[in-house]
Amino acid sequence: xxxxGLIGFPLIxxxxxxxxxxxxxxxxILDCVYEKFPIPIIDELPALLKAxxxxxxxxxxxxxxxxxxxYLDNASEVVRQTGACNCIRIKEGRLSGFNTDTIGFEISLxxxxxxxHKKALILGKGGAAKAVAYTLSKxxxxxxxxxxxxxxxxGTILYNQVNERxxxxxxxxxxxTPIGTFPDVDAAPQILYQYITADHYLYDLVYNPPETLFLKxxxxxxxxxxxxxEMLVIQAEESWKIWNQ
Numbered sequence: 001x002x003x004x005g006l007i008g009f010p011l012i013x014x015x016x017x018x019x020x021x022x023x024x025x026x027x028x029i030l031d032c033v034y035e036k037f038p039i040p041i042i043d044e045l046p047a048l049l050k051a052x053x054x055x056x057x058x059x060x061x062x063x064x065x066x067x068x069x070x071y072l073d074n075a076s077e078v079v080r081q082t083g084a085c086n087c088i089r090i091k092e093g094r095l096s097g098f099n100t101d102t103i104g105f106e107i108s109l110x111x112x113x114x115x116x117h118k119k120a121l122i123l124g125k126g127g128a129a130k131a132v133a134y135t136l137s138k139x140x141x142x143x144x145x146x147x148x149x150x151x152x153x154x155g156t157i158l159y160n161q162v163n164e165r166x167x168x169x170x171x172x173x174x175x176x177t178p179i180g181t182f183p184d185v186d187a188a189p190q191i192l193y194q195y196i197t198a199d200h201y202l203y204d205l206v207y208n209p210p211e212t213l214f215l216k217x218x219x220x221x222x223x224x225x226x227x228x229x230e231m232l233v234i235q236a237e238e239s240w241k242i243w244n245q
Contacts, residue, residue: 065127
């Protein structure tokens, strides 16, 4: 039996476990199982690997996409460039890290992307945000990070610095934070929704609920909206390819 799983904390709801369990059943894959491994600190990873010697691959979610890199034996070029890893292949005890978020996000984003979407706001600056930033750079879209805490990094601003001018000039807005995820469905990133128009495209990496308050408020302004469910499916299938190389 080959074992795969997801590390992160907490793991109350897991897209990955449901997706792979259904995939294995649908495709008649009888020799594989996918489990959740909620580890409170990343330091517990070596013990987890030792206790589950049948593990062939892991997905990585909040808050370990950056911290897990220290435990890798090899990292892909994308992991090195983004500083984030969401997929690990385990072979002969060695851990190789990949980032399939970039592929999932790019393919999903392009389904509704229009030529005038030339500037973006990335809400958040964690591991998922770095995958988004990598993809935007790759396809030639300028961006600013928007964060809650004071930062002196170039290209990073605070939420209270996002004014009408910035809202109107940055017509692609991507939420990479967990704000609005079930059960906290009444929360949304604090941006100036009144300046969103039909020319805007708001993308939320959150998939549960399917329409977050972030997307609902944007939709009411006539904006193009997209949640993270398609991205998750694509990145999961890419993980499966990597594990079976």
